[in-house]
Amino acid sequence: MTNATKHFLTIDNGGTNTKVIIVDQDGRQLSVSSFPTDAIERRPGFREVNPGQMWRDIGKAVKAALESAGLDGSQIDGVVPVGHGKGLYVLGKDGKPFMDGILSSDSRAADLANEFESRVAEIYPISHQHVMVMQFPVLLRWLKDNEPEQYARIGHVLSNKDFIRYFLTGEILEERGDASGNNLVNLETGEYDGRLFDFFGIPEMLECMPKLVSATDRCESITAEAAANTGLAEGTPVYAGLFDIDACALATGVLSDDIFSITAGTWNINVFPSKTMAPLDGGCMNSVFPTGDTLVEASSPTSAGNLDYVLRMMTADGSKAASYDELGAMLERTDAKYTDVLFFPFLYGSNVNLGAEGAFIGLRSSSERDQLLRAVYEGVVFAHRHHVEQLLRVLGHKPKAIRISGGVCNSDPWVQMFADVLNLPVETVAVTELGGLGGAMCAAVGSGLYGSFQEAFDNMSKLAKRFEPHADQTAVYDRKFEAYEALLTALDGGWAALRDMQNSLER
Numbered sequence: 001m002t003n004a005t006k007h008f009l010t011i012d013n014g015g016t017n018t019k020v021i022i023v024d025q026d027g028r029q030l031s032v033s034s035f036p037t038d039a040i041e042r043r044p045g046f047r048e049v050n051p052g053q054m055w056r057d058i059g060k061a062v063k064a065a066l067e068s069a070g071l072d073g074s075q076i077d078g079v080v081p082v083g084h085g086k087g088l089y090v091l092g093k094d095g096k097p098f099m100d101g102i103l104s105s106d107s108r109a110a111d112l113a114n115e116f117e118s119r120v121a122e123i124y125p126i127s128h129q130h131v132m133v134m135q136f137p138v139l140l141r142w143l144k145d146n147e148p149e150q151y152a153r154i155g156h157v158l159s160n161k162d163f164i165r166y167f168l169t170g171e172i173l174e175e176r177g178d179a180s181g182n183n184l185v186n187l188e189t190g191e192y193d194g195r196l197f198d199f200f201g202i203p204e205m206l207e208c209m210p211k212l213v214s215a216t217d218r219c220e221s222i223t224a225e226a227a228a229n230t231g232l233a234e235g236t237p238v239y240a241g242l243f244d245i246d247a248c249a250l251a252t253g254v255l256s257d258d259i260f261s262i263t264a265g266t267w268n269i270n271v272f273p274s275k276t277m278a279p280l281d282g283g284c285m286n287s288v289f290p291t292g293d294t295l296v297e298a299s300s301p302t303s304a305g306n307l308d309y310v311l312r313m314m315t316a317d318g319s320k321a322a323s324y325d326e327l328g329a330m331l332e333r334t335d336a337k338y339t340d341v342l343f344f345p346f347l348y349g350s351n352v353n354l355g356a357e358g359a360f361i362g363l364r365s366s367s368e369r370d371q372l373l374r375a376v377y378e379g380v381v382f383a384h385r386h387h388v389e390q391l392l393r394v395l396g397h398k399p400k401a402i403r404i405s406g407g408v409c410n411s412d413p414w415v416q417m418f419a420d421v422l423n424l425p426v427e428t429v430a431v432t433e434l435g436g437l438g439g440a441m442c443a444a445v446g447s448g449l450y451g452s453f454q455e456a457f458d459n460m461s462k463l464a465k466r467f468e469p470h471a472d473q474t475a476v477y478d479r480k481f482e483a484y485e486a487l488l489t490a491l492d493g494g495w496a497a498l499r500d501m502q503n504s505l506e507r
Contacts, residue, residue: 006449007075009065009232010439011058012082013037013160014244015047015103015266016305016407018058020065021436022076025449027460029431031068033061040100044506045107047348048100051089055167059229066231073233078443079168079222081241082435083161084267085181086134093155095172101163104134105266105301105348109142110499114354116200121280123199128277128286128294129183133354134301136182137200144202157208161241168230168238169220174210175240181287181297184209187277190288213240215290216446239446245269245297246290247438252403252429253457255291260391260399262384262418262426265406268303268351270387271295272395282394290442291453296394298387300351303380304407306358309347310376314369322373324410330370331377331413336420336476339371342484343379351386352488355495361487377414378477381421382484388422401425401466405434412465420473421481430464437461 006025012018019034035057040048066073088102113133120131131138136157143151158166159178166172179185179192183200186193190212197206213219217240227234242250245263249271254261256273263269273293278284289295311322322330341362350356360372392398402424408414409428419426431437441456450456 006077006444006447007069007071008078008080008440008443009062009076010080010082010436011062011164012244012247012433012435012439013054013058013084013164014435015084015105016308018054018061019433019436020058020061021433021439022065022069022071023431023437023440023460025444025460027431027437027440027462029433029436030071031065032433032436033064033068035061037103039103043108045110047103047106049103050100051097051163054101055229058164058167062230062232073227073231073236076232076236078447079232079236079238080439080443081161081164081168082244082247082439083159083164083241085159085178085243085245086132086136087160088136088139089158089160089163090154091156091158091166091172092153095155098153099150101160102134102139105305106139107133107349109133109138110354112142113138117354123183123196124280126186126193127183127196128187129181130283130285131183133349136184137196137202137205140202140205141200154205154208156210157205158210159243161243162210165219165238165241168222168226170223171220172210173213173219173240175242176212176214177246177288177290177295178243179209179212181243181285185288187286187288187294215240215242215246215442218446237447239443242290242438242442243287244435245271245299246295247442248405248434249273249295249438250290250441250453250457251431251434251438251461252405253461254403255454255457257395258400260388260402262388262402262404263406264303264380264384264404264408264418266303266305266348267299267301268380268383268387269297269299270384270391271297271299272391272399274395278394283390284394296391298390300383300387301349302345302351302383306345306347306380307376310373327373328411328413330374331411331417334370334374336473336480339374339378341367341371341375342480342487343372343375344488345376345379345383351383353492353495355499356488356491357495357498377417378421378480379484381417382481384418385421385481386485398424401427403427403429412467415465416467419467419469421477423469423474425469426467428464430462
């Protein structure tokens with residue numbers, strides 16, 4: 001019996017939280033079930049996740065989402081994995097997991113990434129990518145140099161959401177958009193290029209790369225084993241899926257360079273689709289977008305995740321120093337002049353120097369807790385502005401608006417701060433879980449329900465709020481951002497000394 005209404009289930013695996021979202025063909029969000037991504041930090045800079053635990057937790061969350069929506073597994077018409085980009089998930093030569101996955105906030109290979117980035121001009125004409133610390137080839141090279149026994153066991157290399165799809169279907173495939181964002185794909189041909197593997201000193205890994213597929217391709221179906229773990233029906237179609245920034249851009253209708261997409265969550269992600277690729281000197285990344293365009297990206301792990309950490313750090317027992325309701329009220333009653341402290345949101349990485357670390361600057365004996373917390377909010381937005389200005393230099397003109405997604409959307413005052421700092425209108429959409437909506441749109445297009453992502457957006461998404469910049473606040477933030485950038489420039493020569501000191505203490 002065919003359901004009159006189609007239902008799509010997305011497994012959105014992020015660096016901070018993993019969510020299972022059920023959305024119908026009209027874009028109505030029927031249920032959400034989530035759990036914290038259980039990161040393992042066995043050494044400073046290491047951020048890993050146990051694959052067995054992850055799969056068990058996903059199974060429980062899928063069952064909870066089905067129950068909350070009042071659906072059984074047979075009423076789901078398509079399943080889509082959405083995941084954080086970068087990081088590293090591998091299978092052994094026997095096609096089974098054998099080591100923990102590496103999250104995109106991992107920074108163990110910072111020195112290697114710096115070394116490769118100094119020579120990036122050698123490969124940029126092939127991959128059109130800069131080198132980032134959490135990319136596949138950098139992490140693989142780190143494993144080759146530091147954990148050669150683990151490296152020798154690798155049989156297959158996967159992105160996060162492709163790893164989840166492996167659990168769902170048993171098939172080992174890699175979606176092209178994620179691969180192209182990992183310095184492994186020739187962006188002119190859309191295929192792996194051995195010259196890239198040679199550059200990173202991992203030529204043997206080329207044969208470990210799975211077949212490439214496109215986001216909307218059907219990739220087998222739910223296996224009996226996956227059905228038992230999740231409550232989904234065996235045989236339910238599974239689609240290739242999306243890098244989470246692609247999912248959020250699609251869900252917010254960012255389908256041309258007239259509108260930028262910002263995702264403010266664990267990662268600070270700023271993108272626009274383009275008919276042309278960003279040049280080497282633009283400092284941006286290029287990857288394959290599901291519409292066929294190039295996605296121009298400026299990003300780093302410098303966003304809202306910093307706030308959660310600072311809140312925990314401010315209490316002795318690791319609980320949060322204030323509730324989000326209290327913080328929202330604080331933002332409402334204060335403005336851009338309230339704090340003269342600056343915060344560098346580099347707790348998980350940086351967007352100015354791979355060795356840069358988080359910092360408060362401007363602390364005085366009179367500084368109050370709320371001034372520090374507001375500085376964290378502002379510092380996150382300044383880090384986004386740094387990237388947005390990179391995009392503006394590539395595009396050559398301002399977009400009409402910015403559409404925003406991520407945890408920041410739960411706070412209207414924070415979204416308003418983005419509009420004020422960026423001096424651009426910022427819009428939100430009605431559905432709260434945009435990764436889930438983007439995944440559902442992928443399944444809707446892949447199944448033929450809608451003929452294009454534009455048609456899917458028109459039927460499944462709508463704008464909710466628009467925040468206009470306030471000129472008086474923008475003027476204050478311009479002065480703050482000038483100081484923020486000047487201090488980063490002044491510190492640029494000192495981060496290496498800090499890292500040398502840290503390394504000496506670790507020994």
